[in-house]
Amino acid sequence: MKAMVFRGPNRRSWEDVPDPVVVAPTDAVVRVTAATICGTDLHILNGDVPEVEPGRVLGHEAVGVVESVGAAVTSIKPGDRVLVSCISGCGRCEYCRTGASGQCRGGGGWLLGHLVDGTHAEYVRVPFADFSTHRLPDEVTDGDAVMLSDILPTAYEVGVLNGRVRPGQAVVVVGAGPIGLAAIETARLFSPGLIVAVDLAKPRLEAAKRFGADVTVHADEDVDDLVADLTGGLGADLAIEAVGVPETFELCARLIRPGGRVANVGVHGGPVTLHLERLWIRNATITTGLVDTYSTPMLLRMLAAGRLEATGFATHHFALDEMALAYDTFARSAETGALKVVLTR
Numbered sequence: 001m002k003a004m005v006f007r008g009p010n011r012r013s014w015e016d017v018p019d020p021v022v023v024a025p026t027d028a029v030v031r032v033t034a035a036t037i038c039g040t041d042l043h044i045l046n047g048d049v050p051e052v053e054p055g056r057v058l059g060h061e062a063v064g065v066v067e068s069v070g071a072a073v074t075s076i077k078p079g080d081r082v083l084v085s086c087i088s089g090c091g092r093c094e095y096c097r098t099g100a101s102g103q104c105r106g107g108g109g110w111l112l113g114h115l116v117d118g119t120h121a122e123y124v125r126v127p128f129a130d131f132s133t134h135r136l137p138d139e140v141t142d143g144d145a146v147m148l149s150d151i152l153p154t155a156y157e158v159g160v161l162n163g164r165v166r167p168g169q170a171v172v173v174v175g176a177g178p179i180g181l182a183a184i185e186t187a188r189l190f191s192p193g194l195i196v197a198v199d200l201a202k203p204r205l206e207a208a209k210r211f212g213a214d215v216t217v218h219a220d221e222d223v224d225d226l227v228a229d230l231t232g233g234l235g236a237d238l239a240i241e242a243v244g245v246p247e248t249f250e251l252c253a254r255l256i257r258p259g260g261r262v263a264n265v266g267v268h269g270g271p272v273t274l275h276l277e278r279l280w281i282r283n284a285t286i287t288t289g290l291v292d293t294y295s296t297p298m299l300l301r302m303l304a305a306g307r308l309e310a311t312g313f314a315t316h317h318f319a320l321d322e323m324a325l326a327y328d329t330f331a332r333s334a335e336t337g338a339l340k341v342v343l344t345r
């Protein structure tokens, strides 16, 4: 089969590799029918995720049709159309059993495109298939469902639920990439009174408006003053960090009111200053985390019921064998305006 292979920092190739087969009895092999690329795949290509070894097939987001299953797999069968989750939890360890599969201690966690071959290929071996795939109802398209592999559960769990959005509250989302936009969309499920989106890129701020931000602001403007003005001088109840650099984390920590929360979603590659000298007296809560994907079944029901919109994330469509072009388009998002690029066959 063809697959997008990581060949070391800044080197990738769409090349022939052996077809995956069932190895463990809990595996499934899925024929990929839709895939999308994540900012994290670009981090890997930049060499920021050293545990990814050269030769690894990239990708952790996909939808497909089950080709074969191991003897222990009971909830899906060949021919089923399934969502492949970015997290493959064993389902049995203490973390998985309490909804924290991102921290799986039974050999699972973030495996695909990281520690095992991923989804940017014609076929993918999915470990712990009973626990890490979801059968798709007919009314949900491949292109919509693939937004549930990673971005929607990540934004919802690590941003909105960790951040405890409540009706009427003031929420600031810093970073309006796919994750920030998904945070805006899923924060609205709790009817906040105000959503402010902050980004450096104009097209991203326009997208934030479409996804439901009330106010958008360029990061070069005086964001602190604007948020103070909009909240009667108090600051935000919640600031969601969806970038992953020190400036944006520190901005979030400044923007919250006494008793407020910072929910960090961004993947940080270096240390960040925590201004505890200012925060200690303000009853601040800071949360961080890797997505667990415990919310995926609920988000899938919302999508099937038409209560969640996923089509708006996809800005570019490619055939699966145009993978190299899709990577190029996604990597140059500042010029191309790409949010999510969707590959189908």
Ligand SMILES: NC(=O)c1ccc[n+]([C@@H]2O[C@H](COP(=O)([O-])OP(=O)(O)OC[C@H]3O[C@@H](n4cnc5c(N)ncnc54)[C@H](O)[C@@H]3O)[C@@H](O)[C@H]2O)c1
Binding pocket: 038, 039, 040, 150, 154, 158, 174, 175, 176, 177, 178, 179, 180, 198, 199, 200, 201, 204, 219, 242, 243, 244, 245, 247, 248, 264, 265, 266, 267, 268, 289, 290, 291
């Ligand atoms: N915690 C998790 O489980 C998890 C899962 C997936 C992704 N992530 C991380 O979430 C973050 C966002 O992901 P994404 O796919 O939306 O990334 P992205 O790169 O597409 O979006 C980031 C956005 O931040 C904006 N930005 C950059 N610098 C800024 C600044 N100084 N001020 C304001 N905005 C700025 C960019 O213009 C861009 O629109 C990344 O760090 C990603 O690695 C975390």
Ligand SMILES: [Zn+2]
Binding pocket: 038, 039, 040, 041, 060, 086, 150
């Ligand atoms: Zn991802």
Ligand SMILES: [Zn+2]
Binding pocket: 089, 090, 091, 092, 093, 094, 095, 096, 097, 101, 103, 104, 105, 106, 107, 108
């Ligand atoms: Zn586990």
